[in-house]
Amino acid sequence: MTAALDIKGLAKTYGDNVAVDHVHLTVPQGSFYGLVGQNGAGKTTTLSMAVGLLRPDAGTASIFGADVWADPAKAKQLVGVLPDGMALPERLTGREMLTYLGLLRGLSKDVVAERAGELLSVLELDGAEKTLVIEYSTGMRKKIGLATALLHAPRLLVLDEPFEAVDPVSAATIKGILREFVAGGGSIVLSSHVMALVEQLCDHVGVIDKGRVAAAGTLDEVRGAATLEDRFVELVGAATTATKGLSWL
Amino acid sequence: MTLVQMKVAILRHAIKGPQGATMSSAGVLGALLAAGTIYLAFLGGDWLAAAYAVWMLGWIIGPVFSGGDETLRPEFFAPLGLRQHRLAAGLLASAFVGVAPVVSLVALGGLVVAGAREGVVGALVALPAMVLQLAVFVLLSKVTVGLLGVALGSRVGAIGAGVINGVILAFLGQSWVFAVAFGQGGQIPEFVRYLPSGWGLLAVRGDYLALAAMAVLVVLLLAAWAALLARRTGRDRPSTRGRRPMRPATARQAVVAKELRTWTRDLVRNHLLTFALAYGVFFAGTPLVVGIPDMLPLAGPVFIAMAAAMTANSYGTDGTAHWLTLMTPGASDARGRQLAWLVTVGPVGVVVTVAFTMITGGPWPVILAVTPALLGGGAGLVLLVSVYGLVPGIDPRNRGGNPLRTSEDDGTQTGMAYLMLLLVACAAAPAMTAALLFGWWGVPVGVVTGVLWYWWFGLLAERRLTTKGPELLQLMRTGRRPGSGTSAFAMPKMSKPREAVVMVCVTLGAIPLIPQGVVAMVMTAEGQLRHSWFLATYMPPGLRWPTAVVMMLVGLAMYVTGFRLWHQAKKQAAHKAQEA
Numbered sequence: 001m002t003a004a005l006d007i008k009g010l011a012k013t014y015g016d017n018v019a020v021d022h023v024h025l026t027v028p029q030g031s032f033y034g035l036v037g038q039n040g041a042g043k044t045t046t047l048s049m050a051v052g053l054l055r056p057d058a059g060t061a062s063i064f065g066a067d068v069w070a071d072p073a074k075a076k077q078l079v080g081v082l083p084d085g086m087a088l089p090e091r092l093t094g095r096e097m098l099t100y101l102g103l104l105r106g107l108s109k110d111v112v113a114e115r116a117g118e119l120l121s122v123l124e125l126d127g128a129e130k131t132l133v134i135e136y137s138t139g140m141r142k143k144i145g146l147a148t149a150l151l152h153a154p155r156l157l158v159l160d161e162p163f164e165a166v167d168p169v170s171a172a173t174i175k176g177i178l179r180e181f182v183a184g185g186g187s188i189v190l191s192s193h194v195m196a197l198v199e200q201l202c203d204h205v206g207v208i209d210k211g212r213v214a215a216a217g218t219l220d221e222v223r224g225a226a227t228l229e230d231r232f233v234e235l236v237g238a239a240t241t242a243t244k245g246l247s248w249l
Numbered sequence: 250m251t252l253v254q255m256k257v258a259i260l261r262h263a264i265k266g267p268q269g270a271t272m273s274s275a276g277v278l279g280a281l282l283a284a285g286t287i288y289l290a291f292l293g294g295d296w297l298a299a300a301y302a303v304w305m306l307g308w309i310i311g312p313v314f315s316g317g318d319e320t321l322r323p324e325f326f327a328p329l330g331l332r333q334h335r336l337a338a339g340l341l342a343s344a345f346v347g348v349a350p351v352v353s354l355v356a357l358g359g360l361v362v363a364g365a366r367e368g369v370v371g372a373l374v375a376l377p378a379m380v381l382q383l384a385v386f387v388l389l390s391k392v393t394v395g396l397l398g399v400a401l402g403s404r405v406g407a408i409g410a411g412v413i414n415g416v417i418l419a420f421l422g423q424s425w426v427f428a429v430a431f432g433q434g435g436q437i438p439e440f441v442r443y444l445p446s447g448w449g450l451l452a453v454r455g456d457y458l459a460l461a462a463m464a465v466l467v468v469l470l471l472a473a474w475a476a477l478l479a480r481r482t483g484r485d486r487p488s489t490r491g492r493r494p495m496r497p498a499t500a501r502q503a504v505v506a507k508e509l510r511t512w513t514r515d516l517v518r519n520h521l522l523t524f525a526l527a528y529g530v531f532f533a534g535t536p537l538v539v540g541i542p543d544m545l546p547l548a549g550p551v552f553i554a555m556a557a558a559m560t561a562n563s564y565g566t567d568g569t570a571h572w573l574t575l576m577t578p579g580a581s582d583a584r585g586r587q588l589a590w591l592v593t594v595g596p597v598g599v600v601v602t603v604a605f606t607m608i609t610g611g612p613w614p615v616i617l618a619v620t621p622a623l624l625g626g627g628a629g630l631v632l633l634v635s636v637y638g639l640v641p642g643i644d645p646r647n648r649g650g651n652p653l654r655t656s657e658d659d660g661t662q663t664g665m666a667y668l669m670l671l672l673v674a675c676a677a678a679p680a681m682t683a684a685l686l687f688g689w690w691g692v693p694v695g696v697v698t699g700v701l702w703y704w705w706f707g708l709l710a711e712r713r714l715t716t717k718g719p720e721l722l723q724l725m726r727t728g729r730r731p732g733s734g735t736s737a738f739a740m741p742k743m744s745k746p747r748e749a750v751v752m753v754c755v756t757l758g759a760i761p762l763i764p765q766g767v768v769a770m771v772m773t774a775e776g777q778l779r780h781s782w783f784l785a786t787y788m789p790p791g792l793r794w795p796t797a798v799v800m801m802l803v804g805l806a807m808y809v810t811g812f813r814l815w816h817q818a819k820k821q822a823a824h825k826a827q828e829a
Contacts, residue, residue: 052575053576053719053722055719055720083572086570089507089511089573091510092507092510092511096506099503103498106500106580148573
């Protein structure tokens with residue numbers, strides 16, 4: 001079976017700084033894949049290259065067999081993306097933005113209207129019908145971002161830090177939607193540095209450290225007998241810093 | 250005091266960086282102006298007062314375009330819980346650190362000269378007068394930025410501020426009119442002496458009340474600024490609400506709908522368009538003061554060109570929202586934006602053009618030829634310049650309390666606006682030439698070139714977006730151009746004298762080329778002689794055309810020299826980068 005996302009040797013260097021060093025990752029169809037790593041480990045850079053938002057120095061990425069760089073139209077039709085910290089069309093309301101994007105994706109007017117209404121109500125954004133996106137809170141931005149990713153019924157979701165700065169209630173809503181998406185046959189890749197969350201949601205894990213894959217496989221393969229957090233600390237070798245106290249406290 | 254140290258540290262880093270070149274060239278230019286001002290102090294009369302009035306105007310208007318000195322943003326200090334007036338005092342102290350204040354202080358040294366002419370007491374009074382006068386300048390500047398920030402929080406304010414800025418700038422551009430109106434030169438109107446900028450001079454000439462008045466003004470301005478800072482750091486800006494449902498049915502219509510909503514809802518865009526309109530109308534209307542209606546038909550074309558210049562960084566101002574365009578290939582984003590620009594600027598431009606030309610009753614062929622060429626050129630170039638020379642903007646939600654500051658690199662953005670004016674003028678040149686030579690035949694030429702620019706520039710922009718889309722996003726995300734290091738418009742490294750030559754050539758080349766060359770030719774052709782400051786129209790008959798041609802050649806030569814030196818330096822820099 002073709003992988004939902006197949007990353008082969010992606011690499012990116014900024015000046016002397018190797019951000020991503022020939023990463024190989026395979027996300028099987030129907031899996032819920034968690035990508036973990038410290039801040040600056042290269043998660044965002046890898047995912048950006050995998051979906052076609054950043055041109056890699058080397059390597060390829062394909063979504064259900066469609067090469068992201070050689071056949072972008074097909075690949076991008078199959079994927080929904082939620083990048084971290086990017087702007088949106090800020091002067092539109094949530095519904096207007098979904099309408100705009102749905103039409104850009106080539107959906108018909110009626111389909112867009114129906115899906116936008118459903119997404120807004122499921123994500124509990126329909127109360128803010130007259131609010132422009134620029135005035136949204138961080139949690140609302142994540143939710144509307146997720147809505148834009150889901151709108152065109154993709155088969156793969158690539159989510160960069162979807163739970164960062166999201167309140168627990170919204171997080172529960174998002175988790176529910178994501179689980180349902182996987183149950184319905186979809187595949188998800190999400191990046192996070194919250195181990196507990198990845199352990200709770202995902203069935204596959206990839207650990208990225210200093211631009212390389214430190215471990216990858218099913219959740220049980222990677223964590224073994226330990227918790228994911230212990231295993232992660234062991235892999236990235238940062239055990240010593242946790243025991244250093246602060247001298248004035 | 251800590252704030253002062255912070256600013257000194259930031260400036261020290263800046264001097265080492267790429268901004269250092271800009272700062273030192275600004276410093277040199279400022280020093281020359283300051284020296285000129287001090288020289289005026291030896292002349293006596295009201296010259297010095299007039300010069301200080303210009304300095305004050307510079308302090309007030311400068312930040313309107315550059316977004317003001319934001320090295321230390323008030324928001325940085327919001328969590329510290331400082332009392333408002335302490336924060337204002339601290340920021341004021343730090344505002345005195347920098348190139349502009351030092352240069353202004355040197356210029357205010359003219360007060361010492363003026364004082365010394367009165368006697369020892371005058372010279373002594375000059376010292377506190379200098380400091381107070383500088384405080385007045387700096388505070389006026391800060392209060393202007395603050396007021397604009399408040400104004401741009403509401404639609405009425407944004408539009409009002411746009412009108413005021415447009416009027417001021419149009420008056421400056423047409424200052425010859427006022428020179429003529431206020432009694433044929435040589436005489437400086439008396440009121441200049443009593444402007445706040447002249448109070449220092451009044452003080453050193455023995456009117457000590459002016460010293461006290463300045464102190465009171467400083468206290469008042471400080472209080473006003475503190476109040477404005479309080480609003481800014483605790484800001485909660487209301488904005489327009491979406492009311493109309495979105496009705497488009499295709500991808501391109503959707504882009505147009507999104508853009509039009511952004512045009513009407515983004516107060517900064519409201520402000521820029523109003524500015525362009527006010528500038529066009531007042532630029533064309535000002536000569537009426539001295540009874541010259543001939544410039545009225547220019548209102549529409551000037552508005553269109555100015556609107557293009559103000560909106561050139563279309564993709565840059567939207568920031569990283571560009572990722573959505575990348576994820577939806579084939580959705581013709583560039584074409585949609587072109588159409589939206591045309592819908593926004595076109596109708597107003599056409600109405601203004603037709604209405605103002607009807608007042609003077611012509612010259613119809615030229616105006617009707619130029620307008621479509623400008624509109625098509627504008628709608629094409631706005632996109633083209635934005636993708637080829639993208640100046641990375643600040644994402645709209647991260648802009649802080651100063652909404653005019655849409656980019657960290659406002660020097661480059663200003664350069665882009667000037668370049669855009671020049672390019673749009675070039676786009677209209679064929680139509681204008683045809684209309685001047687063949688009358689009504691110019692109109693079809695204008696329409697055809699307009700359509701051509703619209704189609705061709707849009708096509709180029711769209712191709713560039715397809716091939717370089719990810720690089721553009723990368724640039725917006727990091728503010729750095731992948732590979733080559735700096736933006737196409739940023740100054741490459743070169744020696745100081747060379748840099749000065751480039752600056753002078755590029756900034757002043759337009760004067761001989763356009764007004765003294767092209768416009769003077771038009772006037773000569775139409776037999777309008779002894780016209781304001783167009784040199785060629787004052788020449789004896791045999792020399793009129795040669796003068797205008799020489800002027801054009803001088804202007805062109807200045808541009809060629811400037812750009813060649815620039816290009817050479819860039820090549821050298823690129824070469825060095827490759828070797829390293």
